[in-house]
Amino acid sequence: MTDTLVQGTHSASSRPEGSRPGAVLRRAEARPIIEIQDVVKTFGDFVAVDQVSLTIREGELFALLGGSGCGKTTLLRMLAGFERPTAGRILIGGQDMTQVPPYDRPVNMMFQSYALFPHMSVEANVAFGLRQDSLPKAEIRDRVRQMLDLVQLGPFAKRKPHHLSGGQRQRVALARSLAKHPKVLLLDEPLAALDKKLREQTQLELVGIQERVGTTFVVVTHDQEEAMTMADRVAIMDSGRIIQVDTPHALYEYPNTRYVAEFFGTVNMFQGQLIEDEPDHILIRSDALANPVYVGHGISARGGATVWVALRPEKLAISRVQPDSPHNWDQGIVEDIVYLGGISTYHIRLDSGALARVTTQNLERMAEPDITWDDRVFVSWRHDNTVVVTG
C-alpha cells in the first residue's frame, strides 16, 4: 500500500485509546449520533432483534459482533432503512428516522457483496450518490477524485468493476459509500470477501480512513479479532439481544457473561459453587479443579450460587514445581502442544478430566522447551487474573 495510508494505519494501530479508560471517557462526552430505543424486529414468529437499546457516539468506530443469525445484520439494515422496526425507535443525529425510507437517510452503507453497479465505471459508481443530490458537475468530479485518491484508486477510474480485483472492488465500495459524506457509514462484513492477509491489512486501512474522514462507522462482523483490531467499542449480540457493550479491552478482561467470555477470545471455563462470600474476597469450589479458587473481591451472588470461573490461557502458568498456595492451582498431564510460532498452546488434561489450555510465549529462538508431551505439570494463576461470571 502507499505511504499515506500506511501512515494512517500506523497511527491507528499505535493508538491505545480504544483500550484506555480515558479514551472511553472522552468518547462518552461526544454527542450521540445513533440512538436505538427498544427496537424489536420480527419476521413471522422469528424474533431477529429483541428489545435492543444502544447509543453510538459521533466519530466512533463501533462494531456489532456476533455469530450468524444473531440479528446484527438486521439491526444494521434497520439503521440503513431497508427494514422497518416492528417496535421501537431509531434516532439518527437526534431525528427520528424510524419510518424514513433509505433514500432520505443521512447514512450510507457498504454492502457485504459490495453491490457495485456492474454497468457503470468505477467513477460513475462513486458519483452515483452525488448525482442523486443534483450537485454541479464540477463538484461531483472533484468529490469523485478526492474519494478515489482516498482509497488509492485514481488510475482505475474508467474501469468497470469486473476488471478489478476483490480488494480494489472493496475500496470502490468504500469510496462510493463515503462520497456523500454521510453522518454514519454502515459496513456489513466489509472484509469478509477478502483473503486473510489482505483482510488484516485492510482492517488497519479502514481505521486509518475512518480517522481521517471522522465519520462514525458502524461495522457488522462475526470476526472477534476484526472487531478488536478496528473498533473503539464493541456490542456483542446473541439471539437478537445485546449481551455487552464495551471497549475491546473491557470485553476481554471483564466479560459480564459466560457467552461473552467464550465468544471474545479463548477461555478456560470451570463451573463451581460459591463457598465463601465475603466483601473483600470469595472462594469457589469446582469439581473440575483440585484446589479452591480464591478471588480478591466480592461479587453480587449469594453463597452456594453456581458461578463460572473464566481463565484466559495466557494468564495461566505451567511449571514442574508445585505451588505452595492453598488456592488457584491444579495438576495434570500435557496432552497436546500446539506450536504457533510466537506462542505455544499446551493442552493439559487435569486430574479431574477437565481440559486446561495454557499459552506460553516462545521468547528464545534456540530454547528447548522443558515441558513436553505426557509430562506431569502444575497449572496456576494469580487470583487477580481470575474472572468470575454468574450466568
Add this chain to the structure above:
Amino acid sequence: MSGAGEGPGHGLGGRPTTGARTRSIAEAAWAAAGRDGERNGHGRTRLQWLMARFGRGTVIGIPYIWLLLFFLLPFLIVLKISFAEFRIGLPPYTPLLEWIEGGYLQIKLAFGNFLFLLDDPLYVVAYLNSLKVALVSTLIALLIGYPMAYAIARASPTWRAVYLLLVILPFWTSFLIRVYAWIGILKNNGLINNALISLGLIDSPLPLLNTEVSLYIGIVYSYLPFMVLPLYATLEKMDIALIEAAADLGCRPFKAFLTVTLPLSMPGIVAGSMLVFIPAVGEFVIPDLLGGAGTLMIGKVLWSEFFNNRDWPVASAVAIAMLIFLVIPIVVFQYYQHKHAERAEES
C-alpha cells in the same frame, strides 16, 4: 452417424443391440464404467477414452446433422424453386438444371419472381405491414411482460414457481385451439359483447373480431410467454443489493429502476423481443383467424400463393425474401448476445 459414435451411447445405456463391433466396444465400455478403478495402459478407463475420442464430436454433431437435414436442405429446395418458373405439371415449376442438345448443361435462373415482388405493391405493403404488426406486438408484449416478469422475479420462491407454471400453462393446450377460443370471446355474440350488452353498457355488439385489435390481441397473447421467460431469467439473477445500494445512495425507487434495473435487464429485453418479433413477422394462423379482410401479412400472402394461386416459384421467392428480412434481426441479436457473453466471461 458412425458406428463408433453410437458406441458410447449404447455403452451408457448398457444395452448394446446393433453390430458385433459396436457391441464389443459398448460392452467393454460398460464393463469399464461398472468396475471402478480398472484402467487401461494409458491410465484412463476405456469409457473415458471413448468419450474423449468420439464424445464431443457426437454431442456437437447430432444437432448439426439435424439442422442440416431439416433446415438447410429444405431451405435449399425452396431457394431452388424460387429461381424456377411456374408451369402446369408435376412438379409445378421448371427445372433449374437441364441437359440440352450438344451435351450442354443449361442453368436457368429466373429472377422474375423476385422482381415481381417489387413490381406488385401487394408484396411490399404486406412486408411492411408484417414488420409493423410484429413491432407493435413486440412493444405491447414488452409493456405487459416486463411488469409480469418483474413481479414473478420478486415473488417468494414458492409463489414464483406457481406464477411461472401459470405462464407456461397455456402450452398444455394446442396453439390453434387457443386462437380459436379467442374467436369465441371476441365475436359479435361472443363472451365480451354478450357481457357488455347484458350489463347495458352497449346496445349493439362492438366489432372486435377480424379487426386490428383482435389481431394484436391474438399475437400478444400467443407470444407473451416468450417475452416473460427471458425477462424473468435476467431479472431473477439480478442482485437485490444493487437496488438497495441505489436507494441507499439517495435514489428514489422509479429512478433506481431506470438507472439500475432497466439497463441490467437489457439482455432479457433483447432476447424476449427477438423471440416475439421474429415469429410474429411470419405469423400466418393468427392473422388468418383473427385478422380482418384488410390485414395484409406476409405469412398470409405466402399461404395464398402456395395454396390458392399454386404458384410455387413466387411463393418460394416470398419465403426467401421474408427469411432475409428476418435474418437481419437475428444477426443483431446474435451480436448482442455474443457481446454480453464476452462481458460475462471477463467478469
